[in-house]
Amino acid sequence: MTVGTIMEDSHISLSKWVLAFHKICSSKKGISALQLQRELGLGSYKSAWFMAHRIRLALEKSPLAEKLSGIVEADETYVGGKPARDSGKRGRGTKKTPVVVAVERNGKAFSKPVDNISSAEIEKKVLSQVDHTSVLMTDEYTTYIPIGRTFGGHHRILHSSGEYSxxxxxxxxxxxxxxxxxxxxxxxxxxxxxKHMERYCAEFDFRWDHRQALGYNDSQRRDAAVSRIEGKRLMFAQLLRG
Known part of the structure; x- marks a missing residue:
């Protein structure tokens, strides 16, 4: 029953897998592996950590998913990692991981860690998932200017001048x-x-795409997640390598 799914070769019962899906999907900010271990009665933290990452893999969007469209906002932030101790910098220029998101107004999102915040990298990793007839909204950061020319429109908000809308x-x-x-x-x-940031982004994207404002309750969100388990496999050694 679990062959060809993220649960293949797992010694954890199917009922606990379904419960884990429910807890991850119903927790607005996610659930830690330690908490998952306690609530499911799993034998080790390692089992809970591996289980959570396999579920995150299931939550990743298909490469064939419909592209974002309409009015789409794009922005970047810096999460995880540790800032450079000697630079005193925050955000751009630190050793934190840059993450870029594209999000529809009143719709879905697609976020991903990027190697850098160049125009080419952002276009390749994130904005390639946006229909180019869309109207793009960004801040004034210059890296978005050449990308914006390829869309149906591009508007910039000038945060540096105290402008927010x-x-x-x-x-x-x-x-x-x-x-x-x-x-x-x-x-x-x-x-x-x-090395794990992409799967966490997939988790937050999934909950955003299936939030209450779009008509999903916790059970419907869980069922949508469980429907994605086939054709995906994550080995523990592969997880350690990233």
């Missing part, structure tokens, strides 16, 4: 997404390494 031009939706992500990192997970 100008009519329908704002990036508040993307900022709300990152606020939720950061609360999860700081309050639940405490530290996320660069």
């Amino acid at each position: 100008r009519g329908f031009i704002y990036t508040n939706t993307a900022e709300s997404y990152f606020s939720l992500l950061k609360r999860g990192v700081i309050g639940i997970f405490h530290f996320i390494s660069r």
Whole structure:
């Protein structure tokens, strides 16, 4: 029954897997592996940690998923890792992992860690998942300018001048997404390494895409997650390598 799914070769009962899906999907900021171990009565922290990462893999969007469209906000933030001790810098220029999100107004999101915040990297890793007839909303960071030329429109909000909205031009939706992500990192997970960040992004994307405002309750969100278990496999050795 579990062959060809994320649960293949697992010694954990199917009922506990379903419960784990429910807890991860119903927790707004996520659930730590330690808490998952306690609530499911698992034998070790290692089992809970591995289980959670396998579930995150299941939550990843298919490469064939429908692209984001309409008015789409894009923004970047820095999470996980540790800032350079001697630089005193925050955000751009630190050793934290840069994460970029594209998020529809009143719709879905796609976030991913990037190697750098160049135009080419952001376009390749994140904005390639946005339909180019969309209207793009960003802050004034210059890396978005060449990308914006490839969309149906591009509007920039000037945060450096104290501007946070100008009519329908704002990036508040993307900022709300990152606020939720950061609360999860700081309050639940405490530290996320660069090599695992992509799966955590998938987890937060999934809950955002299946939030209550879009008509999903906890059970429906869990069922949507469980429907994604086939054709995905994550080995423990592979997880350690990243």
